[in-house]
Amino acid sequence: xxxxxxxxxxxxxxxxxxxxxxxxxxxxxxxxxxxxxxxxxxxxxxxxxxxxxxxxxxxxxxxxxxxxxxxxxxxxxxxxxxxxxxxxxxxxxxxxxxxxxxxxxxxxxxxxxxxxxxxxxxxxxxxxxxxxxxxxxxxxxxxxxxxxxxxxxxxxxxxxxxxxxxxxxxxxxxxxxxxxxxxxxxxxxxxxxxxxxxxxxx
Ligand SMILES: [Zn+2]
Numbered sequence: 001x002x003x004x005x006x007x008x009x010x011x012x013x014x015x016x017x018x019x020x021x022x023x024x025x026x027x028x029x030x031x032x033x034x035x036x037x038x039x040x041x042x043x044x045x046x047x048x049x050x051x052x053x054x055x056x057x058x059x060x061x062x063x064x065x066x067x068x069x070x071x072x073x074x075x076x077x078x079x080x081x082x083x084x085x086x087x088x089x090x091x092x093x094x095x096x097x098x099x100x101x102x103x104x105x106x107x108x109x110x111x112x113x114x115x116x117x118x119x120x121x122x123x124x125x126x127x128x129x130x131x132x133x134x135x136x137x138x139x140x141x142x143x144x145x146x147x148x149x150x151x152x153x154x155x156x157x158x159x160x161x162x163x164x165x166x167x168x169x170x171x172x173x174x175x176x177x178x179x180x181x182x183x184x185x186x187x188x189x190x191x192x193x194x195x196x197x198x199x200x201x202x
Contacts, residue, residue, distance in 0.1 A: 010092045011100065016082075019097045020056055023063040024077040027052045030122070030190050031065065035073050039124035039193075042071035049125040049177070051102035053083075054186055055112055060085050062121075064108060066099030083109065091149055103147055110152045111182050114164050120186035122193060125177035132200045133171035133179060143174040151175075168192050 018024070031052055034040045040050030048070020053062045066079045081101035084094040086109035093109070095101045102108075108121045134140060139158050144150040151174075158170060165184065169192050172178035181196075183189040 010090070012092060012094045013100050014096045015098065016096045017098065018077040018080075019082045020063045020080075021077045023054050023056060024075075024080040026186060027054055027063065027065065027080070028075060030186055031075065032073070033190075034122070034124060034193075039126055040070055041125075046071065051104055051108070051123050052121070052186070053102075053105070053108045054120045055118065056082070058116065060109075060112065062108060062112060064101050064105055066097075067102050069099075069102075081105075086110075088113075088149075088152060106147055107151060107155065107180070110155045111164075111180070114156070114159050117184050118164065118182050119184055120189045121180065121182040122186075122189045123178065123180050124193065126179065127177050129179055129196060129200060130171055130177045133169075133196065134173065136199075138196075139167055139170035140173045141170065141175075146172060146175040146178060169196060 031040060042048045048068050050070055051065045053064035055062045061084050064081055064083055065075060066081050069075055069079050078098045080097060081095050081099050082097040083101050083105050086093050086106055093105055104123055111121050112118055141154040144154050168183050169181040181189045181192040183192060
């Protein structure tokens with residue numbers, strides 16, 4: 001049932017030096033907190049989960065944690081990837097940087113494509129939060145696996161008639177434990193996640 005860590009889209013990747021170090025450090029602060037809460041980590045079989053990205057300037061590019069980094073408590077800029085663009089028609093991701101992007105980069109790209117003002121995306125795994133969101137009428141994707149064209153369609157459909165800034169969290173029904181939050185800043189996305197946890201703990 002755990003379907004994580006496999007890149008399902010085609011990736012054009014050129015290895016380069018560290019890039020957008022400022023953005024990497026910004027992500028790192030938030031990631032350290034989410035890692036300590038176990039919302040980013042690795043399963044007992046070693047497969048990592050959880051990833052964070054921030055939009056690069058006003059472009060369609062973004063900086064994202066690299067693939068298979070979930071088990072690492074701290075990430076230096078070498079463990080980040082720069083996604084230049086995603087071609088949704090060809091289902092192809094173009095990335096550079098010292099490491100390959102998270103296998104969920106395409107989901108992040110899809111969220112950025114909803115609105116230029118979306119600046120950050122957080123994807124974490126937690127069964128309790130996942131359950132809570134499914135049972136409490138949060139926005140949800142259908143039973144589609146992550147990283148597929150169906151998932152991209154799903155995310156677009158959710159927000160067809162809904163303001164993403166008033167509904168900046170959704171649960172991934174077809175991706176066990178998967179939750180996404182996003183926002184006009186990384187702070188916003190992180191706060192939204194904590195708001196859900198606060199409700200759950202009441
Ligand atoms: Zn996931």
